[in-house]
Amino acid sequence: MEQKKFMNISRIKEDTELTVANTGGFHVGDHIVIQEKVDGSNSAIAYDKETNKLVAFSRRQTLDYNNTLNGFWNWVQTLAVEPFSKYPNYVFFMEWLTKHTIKYIPEAYGKSYFYDVYNKKNECYLPQSEVKRLADELNLRYVQTFYDGEFISWEHCMSFMHKSDIAVNIPEGIVVKNQTELNNPNSRTPFVLKIVNSQFSEIKKDNHRQKVENPQKLAAKAKASEIVEQIVTKNRVQKELYKMIDEGILPQKIEPQDMRIVAQNLPKRIFEDCVKEEKELVVEAGEFFGKMCGSATMNWAKKIIFGE
Incomplete structure (x- = not known):
């Protein structure tokens, strides 16, 4: 069964000299929904009418009994198939909560947090009102929704950033x-x-940053090094390592012999993630970014994995 790719959600960018705002699609009065960003493993369910079974996916793989995404596939096997059979064109997206960066209350783990539905036939996402209706119908845990109403301002949106029923701290x-x-x-x-x-x-x-990075005062290498330090961070590298574990590229417990796999995959993934999320900064760093990014990535990986 062909897998529907997960939506890449961009981080909000403010309009500065170095970045172009990506908020132009939001206008005062637009109908918006604000939800908690759960730090789990990307997961999805789809009904396969050919086999009359539910198919479970991680971000890049179809799951099975040998590759369960920390128990997500096992949980899907407990679901009744018949309710989903009414929706053969739908892909149900959710976060399977396992231990990543954010610390949650113990009872929150090992559960799915449902947040989106994609209609493969019409090639569109369903409105959140319909997603919520499906959550109720299929007895799925709908991700915590803080606000459903008119867009007022980004400051108003940010007022919900510290709310959560499941996070231990922030x-x-x-x-x-x-x-x-x-x-x-x-x-x-x-x-x-x-x-x-x-x-x-x-x-x-x-x-x-702008004062330090003034290109009229600093050499190109110094500027590139500063940019790499800012965007190739521990959090970014750690998040990508978790994704590699979720995708089965790395084992749950990374051993020294696995560093070859890390070196073969992680620098390229971090580079691509930086290009996707911080393209303007990568361009500004210029020809030195690639090599510096790879070096910084592996330095963080060693510290994360071996506690150096």
């Missing part, structure tokens, strides 16, 4: 979904954006 952040612009084929800006709390941001904050 949650990862929020996801803001524009229902007015949902599936708009003419929009060049995202209709879904994430805002991550600074403690878990994948880009290092530096209030003096």
